[in-house]
Amino acid sequence: MPDEALDNRVGSATPAADTLAGIGVCSGFAAGPVYAVAPAPTLPPPGVPGPSDQDSALAALAQVAAYLRHRADEATEPTVAQILAAQAAMAEDPVLHQAVAARVVGGLPAAHAIADALAEHRAAFLAAGGYLAERVADLDDLRDRAVAVCLGRGMPGIPSPGHPYVLAARDLSPADTAGLDPHTVLALVTEEGGPTSHTAIVARALGIPAVVRCAGILDLPDGTLVGVDGGTGQVRVNPDPAWIHAQQQAQAARRERLAQSTGPGRTADGHPVALLANVGSAADLTSDVEGVGLFRTELLFLNRSVTPSHDEQIAAYAAVFEAAGGRRVVVRTLDAGADKPIPFLNQPSEPNPALGIRGLRLARRHPEVLRAQLAAIAAAARATGAQPWVMAPMVATATEAREFARQCRDAGLSTVGVMVEIPAAALSARAILSEVDFISIGTNDLSQYTFAADRMCGELADLLDPWQPALLSLVAACGEAGRALGKPVGVCGEAAADPALAPVLVGLGVTSLSMAARSVAAVRESLAAVTLDKCRRLAGAALAGSRPGEARVAAQRGQASVGGGRSATSGAPADGG
Numbered sequence: 323m324p325d326e327a328l329d330n331r332v333g334s335a336t337p338a339a340d341t342l343a344g345i346g347v348c349s350g351f352a353a354g355p356v357y358a359v360a361p362a363p364t365l366p367p368p369g370v371p372g373p374s375d376q377d378s379a380l381a382a383l384a385q386v387a388a389y390l391r392h393r394a395d396e397a398t399e400p401t402v403a404q405i406l407a408a409q410a411a412m413a414e415d416p417v418l419h420q421a422v423a424a425r426v427v428g429g430l431p432a433a434h435a436i437a438d439a440l441a442e443h444r445a446a447f448l449a450a451g452g453y454l455a456e457r458v459a460d461l462d463d464l465r466d467r468a469v470a471v472c473l474g475r476g477m478p479g480i481p482s483p484g485h486p487y488v489l490a491a492r493d494l495s496p497a498d499t500a501g502l503d504p505h506t507v508l509a510l511v512t513e514e515g516g517p518t519s520h521t522a523i524v525a526r527a528l529g530i531p532a533v534v535r536c537a538g539i540l541d542l543p544d545g546t547l548v549g550v551d552g553g554t555g556q557v558r559v560n561p562d563p564a565w566i567h568a569q570q571q572a573q574a575a576r577r578e579r580l581a582q583s584t585g586p587g588r589t590a591d592g593h594p595v596a597l598l599a600n601v602g603s604a605a606d607l608t609s610d611v612e613g614v615g616l617f618r619t620e621l622l623f624l625n626r627s628v629t630p631s632h633d634e635q636i637a638a639y640a641a642v643f644e645a646a647g648g649r650r651v652v653v654r655t656l657d658a659g660a661d662k663p664i665p666f667l668n669q670p671s672e673p674n675p676a677l678g679i680r681g682l683r684l685a686r687r688h689p690e691v692l693r694a695q696l697a698a699i700a701a702a703a704r705a706t707g708a709q710p711w712v713m714a715p716m717v718a719t720a721t722e723a724r725e726f727a728r729q730c731r732d733a734g735l736s737t738v739g740v741m742v743e744i745p746a747a748a749l750s751a752r753a754i755l756s757e758v759d760f761i762s763i764g765t766n767d768l769s770q771y772t773f774a775a776d777r778m779c780g781e782l783a784d785l786l787d788p789w790q791p792a793l794l795s796l797v798a799a800c801g802e803a804g805r806a807l808g809k810p811v812g813v814c815g816e817a818a819a820d821p822a823l824a825p826v827l828v829g830l831g832v833t834s835l836s837m838a839a840r841s842v843a844a845v846r847e848s849l850a851a852v853t854l855d856k857c858r859r860l861a862g863a864a865l866a867g868s869r870p871g872e873a874r875v876a877a878q879r880g881q882a883s884v885g886g887g888r889s890a891t892s893g894a895p896a897d898g899g
């Protein structure tokens with residue numbers, strides 16, 4: 323990776339020999355034994371079953387059932403406990419046992435007999451549709467676990483050693499991260515991924531210190547003690563207890579300082595910058611934010627083989643509106659495709675899914691899904707008295723923005739916006755903003771498409787750095803459009819959570835910042851330390867840098883005239899919300 327990729331993310335101190343270096347994506351410190359996610363097992367070529375294969379297949383299912391029951395007993399969330407108990411019951415199902423035994427008798431070895439019998443169950447569940455079809459992911463998980471046990475491997479998926487631990491993985495998928503418990507998982511360290519990968523997003527949402535692109539973490543034996551610094555990106559192996567103690571004290575002092583910071587976002591001279599939360603459900607919304615700047619509704623659709631019903635959608639949206647209690651809620655319509663496939667849409671595979679039918683483009687193929695979603699959002703708004711803002715992901719042109727706005731208004735939703743995630747949209751920000759009431763910049767995708775760098779590709783993390791001057795220029799174009807038309811311009815990508823970048827974004831004309839609720843305090847503190855004029859000078863310096871490291875250093879030093887830097891002239895109107 324080029325020097326500039328790491329110069330601001332990995333601490334300046336040269337890592338010691340017993341220190342692994344990665345990119346810190348969620349600050350904070352944690353120490354504990356490391357355990358790695360085991361991959362799903364692959365079946366070896368089928369041999370001939372031995373005399374004990376039937377017993378070992380049934381014993382594997384029993385072991386998995388016992389494991390799931392134990393996890394169900396320990397689960398603190400009733401819904402999670404129910405799901406685990408239902409999965410355990412599937413493993414104990416006598417019909418499944420008979421099907422497995424019959425296959426061993428028919429000539430399949432244990433692991434193959436389990437996989438084959440569960441494949442038949444899977445097909446039957448899918449054919450039945452409805453609730454049963456929804457359970458196929460649980461059957462697949464059961465199969466992977468039982469096959470792994472049969473093959474003498476560790477169970478795949480998130481480990482549960484029975485005590486708090488540091489989770490190591492190649493990278494984590496949305497499904498892996500959905501049930502992570504921040505009380506058990508002390509820190510996340512991945513070998514791959516990048517600052518905008520799901521690992522980073524989930525870590526920030528849960529407030530778990532996290533390091534990505536950390537080569538060597540998977541070479542450590544399970545149980546090795548590590549100290550993880552999610553700020554500097556350093557992972558110390560077998561650290562000294564005195565060092566751990568010092569880090570923990572520093573962490574506690576920082577937490578205490580940030581806990582003092584409350585209230586709305588303001589620069590030192592009182593310019594308001596709304597500080598909002600990115601949420602997937604009502605549970606992510608805390609009290610000390612000014613509202614929701616990004617409600618990722620796709621979490622309701624992921625892993626679903628049938629469309630969530632009208633009533634289910636209304637309940638999910640209404641829960642967030644109620645939790646917001648009159649504060650702003652920006653609902654993003656379904657953003658699926660590429661890295662977020664949705665089973666019920668049966669999307670055919672595409673050679674370049676990130677450039678294909680994703681985000682608003684899904685409505686070209688499935689207009690009924692968008693129509694139903696807008697109707698459910700409007701119904702939830704009526705039921706709760708909320709006045710949600712609604713925005714579409716992956717909008718490229720003013721025509722798309724106009725058509726989306728028309729549909730929203732027809733559905734009775736009056737405050738309409740679009741995300742700016744495609745360079746074309748940033749370049750046409752003014753035309754787009756003329757069609758809608760606000761824009762919100764998704765810097766994760768905007769980086770990906772500006773630099774032609776897959777956001778999941780950790781090797782390209784340097785290009786995906788939100789301090790890249792080219793990315794900031796596109797943000798500036800949006801800010802300029804917002805100033806000209808007097809309309810709000812938010813940022814809801816991961817860039818919004820960087821306390822050092824926040825004043826730069828405000829100087830570029832951004833009027834609200836939306837991030838994981840846990841990141842808000844640090845951003846609030848950072849903004850409170852600078853005037854709007856200083857923000858503009860910092861923005862000018864950051865734009866003038868030729869690479870992210872320079873931009874960051876220039877901004878941090880407040881060198882508004884670095885390299886004869888142009889100055890950001892945005893009038894930065896206050897956010898309308």
Ligand code: PEP
Nearest residue numbers: 764765766767814815816
């Ligand atoms: C973004 O692209 O910046 C964004 C906020 O959307 P997502 O990360 O959900 O794609």
Ligand code: MG
Nearest residue numbers: 743764766767
């Ligand atoms: Mg996006």
